[in-house]
Amino acid sequence: MTSPHAFQMRSRPRRTRRSEALRAMVRETTLGTGDLIWPIFVREGENIEEPVESMPGVLRYSVDRAVAAAEGAAALGIPAICIFPYTDPSLKTPACEEAWNPGNIANRAIRAIKAAVPDLAIMTDIALDPYNSNGHDGIVRDGRVVNDETVVALVRMALAQAEAGADILGPSDMMDGRIGAIRDALEAGGWQDVAIMSYSAKYASAYYGPFRDAVGAAGALKGDKKTYQMDPGNSDEAMRMIARDLEEGADMVMVKPGQPYLDVCHRVKSEFGVPTFAYQVSGEYAMIEAAARNGWIDGEKVMLESLAAFKRAGCDGVLTYFAPRVARLLSA
Numbered sequence: 001m002t003s004p005h006a007f008q009m010r011s012r013p014r015r016t017r018r019s020e021a022l023r024a025m026v027r028e029t030t031l032g033t034g035d036l037i038w039p040i041f042v043r044e045g046e047n048i049e050e051p052v053e054s055m056p057g058v059l060r061y062s063v064d065r066a067v068a069a070a071e072g073a074a075a076l077g078i079p080a081i082c083i084f085p086y087t088d089p090s091l092k093t094p095a096c097e098e099a100w101n102p103g104n105i106a107n108r109a110i111r112a113i114k115a116a117v118p119d120l121a122i123m124t125d126i127a128l129d130p131y132n133s134n135g136h137d138g139i140v141r142d143g144r145v146v147n148d149e150t151v152v153a154l155v156r157m158a159l160a161q162a163e164a165g166a167d168i169l170g171p172s173d174m175m176d177g178r179i180g181a182i183r184d185a186l187e188a189g190g191w192q193d194v195a196i197m198s199y200s201a202k203y204a205s206a207y208y209g210p211f212r213d214a215v216g217a218a219g220a221l222k223g224d225k226k227t228y229q230m231d232p233g234n235s236d237e238a239m240r241m242i243a244r245d246l247e248e249g250a251d252m253v254m255v256k257p258g259q260p261y262l263d264v265c266h267r268v269k270s271e272f273g274v275p276t277f278a279y280q281v282s283g284e285y286a287m288i289e290a291a292a293r294n295g296w297i298d299g300e301k302v303m304l305e306s307l308a309a310f311k312r313a314g315c316d317g318v319l320t321y322f323a324p325r326v327a328r329l330l331s332a
């Protein structure tokens with residue numbers, strides 16, 4: 001009797017792709033709501049939800065609206081939000097004093113959200129750029145971003161955020177020695193339980209453009225950030241940054257941007273086995289949204305696929321502006 005099939009193969013990998021049931025059984029990694037950290041922008045005023053032009057679908061919230069947004073995120077099961085301030089230009093100075101003002105817009109948002117939704121983890125950003133009249137992450141003297149003086153300012157900023165109720169501090173400035181200095185200050189100040197997620201491998205990237213718009217730093221920035229953020233050609237250096245930050249007291253580490261640096265994410269997770277996160281940055285978001293809004297890609301599917309890739313690469317979670325949309329889809 002002749003077989004109805006042309007070949008008699010033993011291995012037919014398509015067998016486990018035949019139906020959604022079998023695909024689900026063999027799926028190696030999945031994206032869940034617990035993987036999401038939602039970055040939000042806060043600004044002065046009341047009852048304001050202001051669109052960010054270069055990030056369609058993303059809003060700047062006044063503190064009262066940020067509280068409502070945080071409540072919504074918590075109700076969707078999102079475990080954490082990350083707060084970024086849009087600072088009034090009149091408050092930006094070369095010494096960046098507003099960065100450690102306990103009453104600055106970011107610290108007020110932390111307090112208000114912590115009071116309203118205590119179980120939602122609040123992450124912060126530590127860098128001087130939203131408060132700096134020249135848009136840099138550090139203090140500039142004679143045209144150079146000075147390291148150690150900046151670290152002193154960052155420690156002040158960190159303590160003000162811890163005091164306001166932040167659960168996770170996110171140093172994104174790429175100065176040397178800042179993780180150790182912040183960790184020591186937290187220990188000394190009685191903030192032993194405050195976690196640090198270090199932006200350890202943060203690249204000097206062109207993908208941050210829309211974010212600088214969102215925090216109002218775009219016009220301010222003089223020059224570029226290449227003397228402190230990493231060169232996009234480097235991967236071994238990223239491993240050294242991770243090792244250093246862990247040694248200095250970071251609890252979690254981050255790679256940023258995300259999708260163009262998935263190889264780095266994978267290396268970090270396989271070499272260190274520590275809580276590893278990626279930031280799907282503003283430019284990544286804007287590209288997906290722009291193509292979707294033009295009808296060139298299926299935005300929803302690309303959003304989910306782009307985020308699933310982080311899990312496959314080894315990340316434990318991802319900061320993404322898509323967080324509430326994904327959470328809504330996953331709960332549907």
Ligand code: PBG
Nearest residue numbers: 127137172207208211281282283
């Ligand atoms: C601040 C900071 C930046 C981002 C997060 N924290 C911008 C920068 O370094 O210029 C970018 C986030 C994004 O693009 O979504 N240092």
